Amino acid sequence: MTCDDTPNDEQHGELRDGCPALEIDLDAIAANWRLLREKHARKHCAAVIKADGYGLGAARIAPVLQDAGCREFFVAHAEEGAALRPVLGDGARIFILNGFNVAARDIYAESSLIPVLNTIAEIADFIACGGRDCIVHFDTGMTRLGLDPAQTDALLARKDWLGRLNILYWMSHLACADTPDHPLNAKQLGTFRALLARLPEAPATLANSSGIFLGPDYHFDLLRPGYALYGGNPVPGQDNPMRRVVDLQARVLQIHDIDTAKTVGYGATRGVSGGQRIATAAIGYADGYMRSLSNAGYGYFKGNILPVTGRISMDLTTFDVTDLPEGAIVPGDRIELIGAHVSVDQVAAAAGTIGYEILTRLGKRCHRIYRQG
Numbered sequence: 001m002t003c004d005d006t007p008n009d010e011q012h013g014e015l016r017d018g019c020p021a022l023e024i025d026l027d028a029i030a031a032n033w034r035l036l037r038e039k040h041a042r043k044h045c046a047a048v049i050k051a052d053g054y055g056l057g058a059a060r061i062a063p064v065l066q067d068a069g070c071r072e073f074f075v076a077h078a079e080e081g082a083a084l085r086p087v088l089g090d091g092a093r094i095f096i097l098n099g100f101n102v103a104a105r106d107i108y109a110e111s112s113l114i115p116v117l118n119t120i121a122e123i124a125d126f127i128a129c130g131g132r133d134c135i136v137h138f139d140t141g142m143t144r145l146g147l148d149p150a151q152t153d154a155l156l157a158r159k160d161w162l163g164r165l166n167i168l169y170w171m172s173h174l175a176c177a178d179t180p181d182h183p184l185n186a187k188q189l190g191t192f193r194a195l196l197a198r199l200p201e202a203p204a205t206l207a208n209s210s211g212i213f214l215g216p217d218y219h220f221d222l223l224r225p226g227y228a229l230y231g232g233n234p235v236p237g238q239d240n241p242m243r244r245v246v247d248l249q250a251r252v253l254q255i256h257d258i259d260t261a262k263t264v265g266y267g268a269t270r271g272v273s274g275g276q277r278i279a280t281a282a283i284g285y286a287d288g289y290m291r292s293l294s295n296a297g298y299g300y301f302k303g304n305i306l307p308v309t310g311r312i313s314m315d316l317t318t319f320d321v322t323d324l325p326e327g328a329i330v331p332g333d334r335i336e337l338i339g340a341h342v343s344v345d346q347v348a349a350a351a352g353t354i355g356y357e358i359l360t361r362l363g364k365r366c367h368r369i370y371r372q373g
């Protein structure tokens, strides 16, 4: 295949040693957030930056989104929220998806964190601790977190509780938003609407990244995208409407010109024969390049797709570079593992997982290089 050349060395000047280079385009994240916000009739869009911004660095991403106009941020844990408060200052709302835990009450208070209350017990604890601002989450069909129908009835029976809480949003979460034809989408939407009709008036929020693309019926008063901000495709099977955010490159350490038949890597899982060439690059499963990509993943270099050949090791991966002219790839060159020619979603498909897991595993050992301006 013929493709554009890989980026030139100048753009990678920060890469000084052999560790894999993870480039994160902060401008693209901001552009993705704006694109998603535009889909909402009243331009109300939050950002989900849990798990350290899907592994890409919440402390760097949050201020960029704030500059773009984002005022509402979701993380999973109170500790994650507390780490973001000094970064975001007082002007931002920080919501904690995993609920309220009495043991962490001081963290909530000190950092002005707002819990997403998922059970009646959490609501009771939160009120007992003097809490007011919150989101209440209803399970409309995912069976993961949120009040079930019996707990919803219990909440509706407690007029005193409802009077003491300041409900910023009624919330639910979609189980199958990335599969638009799945009947559970419409079912959850119907259940959520029926709930809202019974509950006291307050804004509502339902849609994650893929949910946004199910259409305005799913938008309510706030969008809650995560994955699409980071360049993941929220509409699997269709062209990705998001801008690419991540580039992952690994440095070639050695080229093997194969003269006689032999095997490559641990377990001798792949044979090679005379005339083939193998490049060994400095990335492995310890960097988040998942072992399930063994004999399944592929990189890209100068117009060529390079299949992963043999098992992925902790720190090293071997690629078949036979299709490249001799001398076209040498030690010191960098193979693209995620980028303009290999998407996060393609890597995930080859690894038998989803792009969310690929992103959140990209290791601390990678050099993180942030692009902005």
Ligand SMILES: *Cc1c(COP(=O)(O)O)cnc(C)c1O
Binding pocket: 048, 050, 097, 173, 207, 208, 209, 210, 224, 225, 226, 227, 228
């Ligand atoms: C993670 C999460 C999101 C964001 O989902 P994406 O698919 O990454 O857009 C939204 N809402 C809840 C409750 C979540 O847990």
